Amino acid sequence: xxxxxxxxxxxxxxxxxxTFVCCSESDSREVSYNSKSQTSEINQNQTSDITWYGYxxxxxxxxxxxxxxxxxxxxxxCVYCKKMDKEIFSQKxxxxxxxxxxxxxxxxxxxxxxxxEAYHVSGLPTTCxxxxxxxxxxxxxxxxxxxxxxxxxxxxxxxxYRNMTFRAFMGVE
Numbered sequence: 015x016x017x018x019x020x021x022x023x024x025x026x027x028x029x030x031x032x033t034f035v036c037c038s039e040s041d042s043r044e045v046s047y048n049s050k051s052q053t054s055e056i057n058q059n060q061t062s063d064i065t066w067y068g069y070x071x072x073x074x075x076x077x078x079x080x081x082x083x084x085x086x087x088x089x090x091x092c093v094y095c096k097k098m099d100k101e102i103f104s105q106k107x108x109x110x111x112x113x114x115x116x117x118x119x120x121x122x123x124x125x126x127x128x129x130x131e132a133y134h135v136s137g138l139p140t141t142c143x144x145x146x147x148x149x150x151x152x153x154x155x156x157x158x159x160x161x162x163x164x165x166x167x168x169x170x171x172x173x174x175y176r177n178m179t180f181r182a183f184m185g186v187e
Contacts, residue, residue: 072119084116094157
């Protein structure tokens with residue numbers, strides 16, 4: 015019985031330490047957003063030049079301009095969401111490509127729970143590519159390296175998804 019008690023508290027202590035270490039990683043380029051996705055604003059410390067829109071505004075703009083939408087779900091606690099911010103969204107080439115070819119919408123899945131449920135978000139980060147009418151083209155769950163994420167964006171942007179698989183687009187089929 016004493017062994018179980020010690021074992022249980024040792025495991026609990028290790029989990030607490032792991033949580034502290036994992037969640038205490040800070041980045042001076044953190045992103046902050048308004049809640050309920052009306053208009054998302056990027057903190058001045060963020061070097062990204064992506065013009066993020068709230069859901070309603072972005073959906074209307076996509077329809078008006080006839081552009082595809084990039085719907086990105088994140089959470090403040092999500093380590094891979096922060097990694098995606100740092101390694102993809104804060105990079106000039108990715109930001110320029112997104113601004114030129116998509117209407118980018120950013121949603122906090124902990125705040126916009128109904129939208130996260132409507133788009134079947136089951137893990138973070140999740141990125142949905144939609145046509146200008148809001149119809150889902152492709153959903154990517156989880157983190158992707160920049161090169162792969164850029165390839166998916168080009169696959170969607172060029173309408174290649176209409177007549178070939180992503181594997182064929184990449185030349186591996």
